[in-house]
Amino acid sequence: MDSANSREVLSDFIDLYQSFPCLWKIKSADYYNKHAKQIAQDKLVEKLKECDPNADRESCLRKINSLRASFRKEFKKVQASYKSGASTDDIYKPNLWYYEKLLFLKDQEMPGRSRSSLEEESFEREMADDESRPKNRKRKAPDPTEELVKLAYKRLQQPQDDSDILAAAWAVELRKMDPQQQLFAKKAINEILFEGQMGTLHRNSVEINVSRVSTP
Incomplete structure (x- = not known):
């Protein structure tokens, strides 16, 4: 798949991620709903497979963490330039093409330890739990x-x-x-x-x- 199509899939991936507040918004009613999170994760994996046929939950997690880490880095630079008292023309302008698309995460950032970090860890734990949990496995009768x-x-x-x-x-x-x-x-x-x-x-x-x- 060419880079243009990959970019289009990634754009759709971010939009899909935004549509599932249970994965990133602490105040969401479904933030602690494991079933809702599992459905959302599966949808994201399906979308990611359009540009990566081997995508799974682990690679989906890495992609989300990568996107959020890049956004956070740029967001902090923007905030720092505002605090420095720079003029409008001197405000830092992010280079990420998807920066604007991820602005829905800005309210999840807070000083010290960011909320987004907490959410990523929670998301990672959910995935790890789902991967390690037996899938409808019945207890084997003793031989x-x-x-x-x-x-x-x-x-x-x-x-x-x-x-x-x-x-x-x-x-x-x-x-x-x-x-x-x-x-x-x-x-x-x-x-x-x-x-x-x-x-x-x-x-x-x-x-x-x-x-x-x-x-x-």
Whole structure:
């Protein structure tokens, strides 16, 4: 795009910016309206894309800050020349072609720290918040497998005693059995554990494959 067209787009961009007081006027009713600001920002980005196809909110912010900084610099020179008591002919004349278009910002300037600086920082924070905020992102449900792995990893980090080692060895042997034998083994183990918790185990508590002959 040639410079003439770029200048025309920039002129329209400034007009559009002026039409959204929520972005620059502290006393605007919508100054703290985040939804209104977001709509305004999106409109400005669309306009800026007419001369910069890669424009986004960040580049839009840089463009606004650049325009306002240049205007502020020239505005201060004009004000300084008035205060110096210079004659009408000696009043500083800004070189910016868009200086007159940005005069709507002059009431936002004040001694010390300018209001425009405050507005730019607010605008920047709004953009940063919008960029960092998840867009309709739903909270992902926990993966059971992942949770199990985390639990196992945590368990492995803990020191093992003899019972842990013995149980792991039994688990290995249990997996070698066919399903029916596993059921028998689990039943026997559960009964032994129960008796042990009751304190009734003794040396002859377990009998394996003992033939029982019924008597008449």
